[in-house]
Amino acid sequence: DVKVTQSSRYLVKRTGEKVFLECVQDMDHENMFWYRQDPGLGLRLIYFSYDVKMKEKGDIPEGYSVSREKKERFSLILESASTNQTSMYLCASSPRSMNTEAFFGQGTRLTVV
Amino acid sequence: GIQVEQSPPDLILQEGANSTLRCNFSDSVNNLQWFHQNPWGQLINLFYIPSGTKQNGRLSATTVATERYSLLYISSSQTTDSGVYFCAVASGGSYIPTFGRGTSLIVHP
Numbered sequence: 001d002v003k004v005t006q007s008s009r010y011l012v013k014r015t016g017e018k019v020f021l022e023c024v025q026d027m028d029h030e031n032m033f034w035y036r037q038d039p040g041l042g043l044r045l046i047y048f049s050y051d052v053k054m055k056e057k058g059d060i061p062e063g064y065s066v067s068r069e070k071k072e073r074f075s076l077i078l079e080s081a082s083t084n085q086t087s088m089y090l091c092a093s094s095p096r097s098m099n100t101e102a103f104f105g106q107g108t109r110l111t112v113v
Numbered sequence: 114g115i116q117v118e119q120s121p122p123d124l125i126l127q128e129g130a131n132s133t134l135r136c137n138f139s140d141s142v143n144n145l146q147w148f149h150q151n152p153w154g155q156l157i158n159l160f161y162i163p164s165g166t167k168q169n170g171r172l173s174a175t176t177v178a179t180e181r182y183s184l185l186y187i188s189s190s191q192t193t194d195s196g197v198y199f200c201a202v203a204s205g206g207s208y209i210p211t212f213g214r215g216t217s218l219i220v221h222p
Contacts, residue, residue: 027222031208042199058209064142097145098208101161102201107154 005028006091006105019078021108023091030096032074034058034066037088037107049074050096054072079110115140119213126190126220130208134185134216136200144203145176146210147185151196159185159198190220 007022024033031050035043035058045058047066055066063085067075074093078085088109093101116139128133133177136145147159160167160174162183171190176183187194197217200212 013210033209035212040214043201043212045209045211048209078122089188090154090156092156092210094208098203098206099163100208101146102210103158103160104148106154107156 001030004091004093004103004105006089006108008108009056009106011108011110013078013110015082015112017078017081017112018111019081021076021089021091021110021112023074023079023093023105024072025074025093025101025103026072027093027095028071029063029093030071031102032068033092033094033102034064034076035090035092036060037090040047043090046063084113086110086112115142115211117200117202117211118214119198119200119206119216121216122214124216124218127157127193128220128222130190130220131151131188132165132190132218134187134198134218136183136185136202136213137185137189138181138202138204142178142202142204144208144210145183146151146201147174147200148199148201149182149194150199150215156199171222192220192222194203194218195220 033048034046049068091105148156164178197215
């Protein structure tokens with residue numbers, strides 16, 4: 001079974017802190033994604049990566065950056081956390097092909113106080 | 114980009130009832146998935162179904178790609194079916210899933 005693991009289920013951080021959300025997948029997938037989920041808005045894409053050291057902005061990249069130094073790991077970085085970044089963050093991975101499934105981690109509920 | 118609309122936004126059922134959830138999309142797709150988000154936030158893969166019909170127990174799904182919609186059927190619903198159901202599609206040369214806003218389902222005992 002594909003496994004996508006996010007480092008934390010719940011996080012509480014202070015405004016202005018630098019925050020790292022980690023995601024690891026064990027299926028040698030090329031593509032990895034970070035989404036945020038807010039009530040009534042569905043999932044919105046923050047960043048994605050199609051290979052090591054490659055990254056592309058999604059629909060809402062402002063305030064975020066990412067890092068992909070190894071194929072299995074994709075990190076989301078909040079450079080200076082703000083209260084409007086309080087949200088559910090979901091990581092996903094998929095193989096390179098367009099015609100395949102994406103698999104999600106368990107999610108990280110981040111609260112910025 | 115492609116637009117994805119799900120209906121209804123909310124659905125409340127009694128245990129044992131049947132339901133149909135709909136996903137409309139604005140362009141041709143090469144990838145369509147249905148997910149169930151459980152109360153703990155985990156997205157569970159239900160179906161990968163860019164076209165055709167599939168069944169898995171009490172759940173089945175049909176995608177009519179030429180008419181740009183997909184349907185998820187839940188029969189004999191159970192309280193454990195509660196949660197949010199998402200449709201996600203990818204179109205053109207993209208492999209990036211674009212999500213609808215989901216259908217929130219509550220099944221009462």
